[in-house]
Amino acid sequence: MRPARALIDLQALRHNYQLAREASGARALAVIKADAYGHGAVRCAQALQRDADGFAVACIEEALQLREAGIGGPILLLEGFFEADELPLIEQHELWCVVHSPWQLDAIERSAVRRPLTVWLKMDSGMHRVGLHPTAYQAAYQRLLASGRVANITLMSHFARADELDCPRSEEQLAMFQHASQGIAAPVSVRNSPAVLGWPQLELKEQPSDWVRPGIMLYGATPFDQAQAMAARLQPVMTLESKIISVRELPAGEPVGYGARFVSERPTRVGVVAMGYADGYPRHAPTGTPVAVDGQLTWLIGRVSMDMLTVDLTDLPHTGLGSRVELWGKQVLASDVAQQADTIPYQLFCNLKRVPLLYLGG
Missing domain, CATH: 2.40.37.10 (Lyase, Ornithine Decarboxylase; Chain A, domain 1)
Incomplete structure (x- = not known):
């Protein structure tokens, strides 16, 4: 047999997940998109299922693979749905869904879902990839509430440069996010791996249900190009x-x-x-x-x-x-x-x- 192989240390994976919780003081969605960054999504989810508050994947295909393997609990679709006809599957499999575009709002309002959805409403605070414009954010939140098709909403955004420890852009994005969501009493999720590890000074709203989204740190690799104390505690998986x-x-x-x-x-x-x-x-x-x-x-x-x-x-x-x-x-x-x-x-x-x-x- 050809001797090339990859050994996956599931105990190290669990250690890194607990480090994300420790560093953030928040609930954590384990990001296992792209087949858990090449580590095997099903086996990684099984190893974390007892501890994890939930999982995050890119798309419904990845979520259904986990459900078919018996993975219960929250699974968030980070890119949301690509077609309105995915909504019945999202309802059936009790998936959580990011909403980042006006057309997705329209689709939810027109949908015939009978069980209210759990939505993560994404703001573009400066990444300029996907997300609702800050000036449209409050109205989008109110539309979801009024639709009768949404039970829970988490407010979210994504940092573009949190891996640059000397860059003020993350603080600027956070200020934009907080200003545009002011007055909304809802859970918040803005912190990815580099923000969890390297930006403890980012002051979020005091919310008991704050969520973080550890990705690369789960697998024991630093997101930084320089030494960083918390990242040094990661264990390669x-x-x-x-x-x-x-x-x-x-x-x-x-x-x-x-x-x-x-x-x-x-x-x-x-x-x-x-x-x-x-x-x-x-x-x-x-x-x-x-x-x-x-x-x-x-x-x-x-x-x-x-x-x-x-x-x-x-x-x-x-x-x-x-x-x-x-x-x-x-x-x-x-x-x-x-x-x-x-x-x-x-x-x-x-x-x-x-x-x-x-x-x-x-």
Whole structure:
């Protein structure tokens, strides 16, 4: 069997969820969209079900997968519904739904749902992606109340730059949100992972039913590009690993891999690893990207291929054929690999494919 695999530490996932609660003092929707950022939505939801206040997914297809697997409790559709004919399914499966556009308001008012919906009303406070304009927010809230088709409304928005710890934009967005929602007595949800971890100074309305939406932090990766105390307490959930399947001894001056992107400057011992961009490892990761072989740090050399990549074993004489290689995980942080590859941990996790997921601590 090909040795490439991803180990998913469910105990670390639970630890990170509890950290989100601790850091925020709020109820937390575990964001498990995009197949739990590549970690397996059903297994992650099952691992969190006893503790989680609810879950958040992107769309109804993801929600129905969880319901079919027996996941009960709140599931929020972060993008809401895309067609009005999804509303009967939302009602049937007791899903919560974000409303971010006027046409969705119209659809709810015209719908024939008999069981009132739970709606999260989204304001565009400065992200400028989706959300109602601040000047239209109060009226939208009143329309939902008057429709007779909505039982509970949570007020929400989304920060665009909370991962930038020295940027005032989050405070500006919060001020906009609070001004536009002034006078509405309803639960509030504005904090995503970076806001939970890095912005304790953001003062929200004192609401006992405040919600947070931890995403990337659940999986143990920092959303920041610098050290941050709370993020340092996260535990990596995924370990992407494989093995050395071949070893080459090369003299100085020899190229390795496609395009001769690496040429040995000294006699070099090259390890070939069963891992490539078809597995989701970034093709554009450069020479020098960290890896660990049998627990010892070394680095990638040469261009990543579809099914294989090469690492420098010159200074690791006790490693060789069959040695375990950690591409990212508890020793080699996904954030460090992402920084080298000019991407973010979110993309590393979401791009994972082909490798089997093995669950630990379930």
